[in-house]
Amino acid sequence: MSKDSCDGCDRTVTVSGGIANIWSFGTDAGTVGTAITLELDDGGSYLLCYPCLEALPDYPTDEDIDRLEQVDEETSRVGSP
Ligand SMILES: [Zn+2]
Numbered sequence: 001m002s003k004d005s006c007d008g009c010d011r012t013v014t015v016s017g018g019i020a021n022i023w024s025f026g027t028d029a030g031t032v033g034t035a036i037t038l039e040l041d042d043g044g045s046y047l048l049c050y051p052c053l054e055a056l057p058d059y060p061t062d063e064d065i066d067r068l069e070q071v072d073e074e075t076s077r078v079g080s081p
Pocket of ligand 1: 006051
């Protein structure tokens, strides 16, 4: 585990392992401070907290991740462009 900050919203997060951990989120959904590394099809790699992941579409692009900077910390809704 290591401390880092979310590439979307900049909040401090704890990285708890690889992509496989996404499946464990079902039991603690909404826990602030948990993040995974999301790898995009174009080769980009981003560290994202769970609320940011929730706000992204199924096949996010780096434009979607850019928009996460506008996410409201309470709701993690992606702001309108
Ligand atoms: Zn985030």
